[in-house]
Amino acid sequence: MSVEDIFHQYLESKIFKQREKLLPDYVPEELPHRDEQIMTLAKVLAPALSGSRPSNVFIYGLTGTGKTAVTKYVLRKMRESSQRRIDYVYINCRQNNTSYRVLAELAKHVGVKVPFTGLALGEVMKRLIQGLERQRSIIIVVLDEIDNLVKRQGDDVLYFLTRVNEELSNSKVSLIGITNDLKFTEFLDARVKSSLGEEELVFPPYNAVQLEDILQRRAREALKEGAIEDDVIKKVAAIAARQNGDCRLALDILLKAADIADREGASKVTLTHVDKARSEIEKNLAVDIIKTMPLHVKLVLASIYLLSKNEGSKMITTGLVYDKYKELVNKLGMEPVTSRRISDIINELDVVGIINARVISLGRYGRTKVVSIGVPLKNVEEGLASDTLLKFFLESM
CATH class of the missing domain: 1.10.10.10 (Winged helix-like DNA-binding domain superfamily/Winged helix DNA-binding domain)
Structure with a gap:
C-alpha cells in the first residue's frame, strides 16, 4: 500500500463522519448530566456581566468528570451573552508547570512580550500588571491541573494572582482553579487557600448509564450511521465506569477503537477493536502517569x-x-x-x-x-x- 492509498482510504472512511467530535478538547453544544454544575458555575460567574469581579472558584473532581468541559462551556456562553469586555485565558499547568511559564502564558494573552526564559519573576509580574491594565476588562484565568504547578513550584504565583486586583484600576482578575487531587489544598498557604476557595464546586463521577448516554451522543456526531456494533458503547461505558466514571477514558477508548477499525478498513467498530484500543491505552496511561x-x-x-x-x-x-x-x-x-x-x-x-x-x-x-x-x-x-x-x-x- 502506498502513502497515496493510505490518504485515499482515510478520505473515503467507512467509520468517521467528524472525527474531531471524539477528541478530548472538543466541547459539545450540550453537556448532559452536568446541569447542576453548569448552573452553579454560571451563577458564580454571572456578576461579570454587570462589570463586577466574580468570586474565585476552586473546582474538584476525579479525572474525566467534566470539570474542564463545563468550565469552557460556561465561559463560552458567558462571552456570547455579554456586551461587556469579558475575556478568559485557559492555562494547563501540566504543560506549563513552572511559575514563569504560567505568567508568560497569561502575559502573552494580554499582549505582553515575555521571553521564554531570562527575566526575573518580579519583572514578569510587573509587565503582566501593565498588560492587564491596558486590557480594561474582566479577565477570568483558568488554571487547569493546578496541583501540578503548586507541587512543583509552590503557591507564589497563586498568591500573586489572588492579590493582583489590589494593583489594578482598569481591569479585574478572577481565578478558576481545577484539580483532580482532593488533598491538594494541603499544599497551599492559608491565605491562598481562603482567597482561591471563595467558591468551591465538586464534580461527582459519572455512572455507567450516564457514560453510555454521553458516548451515544458523541458517536452520533462523530461516526457514520451503522459504523458501530450495538454492544460497543455499552462495553466502553462499563470499562470507564469501573475506572471511577472517567468520561475522558471512555472517549479515548471509543476514538482509539474507531481509529483501529478505520486503519483496518473495517466497515464497523467491533468489540475486538475495543479490546485492542483498551490494551494500547492502558500501556500509554502507565507511561504518562510515571512521567508526571x-x-x-x-x-x-x-x-x-x-x-x-x-x-x-x-x-x-x-x-x-x-x-x-x-x-x-x-x-x-x-x-x-x-x-x-x-x-x-x-x-x-x-x-x-x-x-x-x-x-x-x-x-x-x-x-x-x-x-x-x-x-x-x-x-x-x-x-x-x-x-x-x-x-x-x-x-x-
Missing part, C-alpha cells in the same frame, strides 16, 4: 524497578526498597524522605496499579509488605527515562 510523578515517587519506583531486574525471584520488601531508595538519593546528593513517607508512596503506586503491594505473614517474625511491578517493565523504563537523572541511573546500574 514527583521526583521522590519516581525514585521509589526506580528502586523497585532496579530490585525487580537485579534480585530475580527474591521477595522485594519495603525494607529493601527503602535501602535502594537511600542509595539513589545519596548519589544525587539529596535528603531522603522518611520511611513512613516511602510506605505512603508505595501505597499510592499500588492504588494507581503501577505496582502490586501485599502484606504477608512471616510467622513468629511478624508481617511485612512485599511489592512487585504491576505493569510491563518496559513501560516503567520508558516513563522513568523521560527524567534525565533517572535515565542515567537506569543505564549505569
Whole structure:
C-alpha cells in the first residue's frame, strides 16, 4: 500500500463522519448530566456581566468528570451573552508547570512580550500588571491541573494572582482553579487557600448509564450511521465506569477503537477493536502517569524497578526498597524522605496499579509488605527515562 492509498482510504472512511467530535478538547453544544454544575458555575460567574469581579472558584473532581468541559462551556456562553469586555485565558499547568511559564502564558494573552526564559519573576509580574491594565476588562484565568504547578513550584504565583486586583484600576482578575487531587489544598498557604476557595464546586463521577448516554451522543456526531456494533458503547461505558466514571477514558477508548477499525478498513467498530484500543491505552496511561510523578515517587519506583531486574525471584520488601531508595538519593546528593513517607508512596503506586503491594505473614517474625511491578517493565523504563537523572541511573546500574 502506498502513502497515496493510505490518504485515499482515510478520505473515503467507512467509520468517521467528524472525527474531531471524539477528541478530548472538543466541547459539545450540550453537556448532559452536568446541569447542576453548569448552573452553579454560571451563577458564580454571572456578576461579570454587570462589570463586577466574580468570586474565585476552586473546582474538584476525579479525572474525566467534566470539570474542564463545563468550565469552557460556561465561559463560552458567558462571552456570547455579554456586551461587556469579558475575556478568559485557559492555562494547563501540566504543560506549563513552572511559575514563569504560567505568567508568560497569561502575559502573552494580554499582549505582553515575555521571553521564554531570562527575566526575573518580579519583572514578569510587573509587565503582566501593565498588560492587564491596558486590557480594561474582566479577565477570568483558568488554571487547569493546578496541583501540578503548586507541587512543583509552590503557591507564589497563586498568591500573586489572588492579590493582583489590589494593583489594578482598569481591569479585574478572577481565578478558576481545577484539580483532580482532593488533598491538594494541603499544599497551599492559608491565605491562598481562603482567597482561591471563595467558591468551591465538586464534580461527582459519572455512572455507567450516564457514560453510555454521553458516548451515544458523541458517536452520533462523530461516526457514520451503522459504523458501530450495538454492544460497543455499552462495553466502553462499563470499562470507564469501573475506572471511577472517567468520561475522558471512555472517549479515548471509543476514538482509539474507531481509529483501529478505520486503519483496518473495517466497515464497523467491533468489540475486538475495543479490546485492542483498551490494551494500547492502558500501556500509554502507565507511561504518562510515571512521567508526571514527583521526583521522590519516581525514585521509589526506580528502586523497585532496579530490585525487580537485579534480585530475580527474591521477595522485594519495603525494607529493601527503602535501602535502594537511600542509595539513589545519596548519589544525587539529596535528603531522603522518611520511611513512613516511602510506605505512603508505595501505597499510592499500588492504588494507581503501577505496582502490586501485599502484606504477608512471616510467622513468629511478624508481617511485612512485599511489592512487585504491576505493569510491563518496559513501560516503567520508558516513563522513568523521560527524567534525565533517572535515565542515567537506569543505564549505569
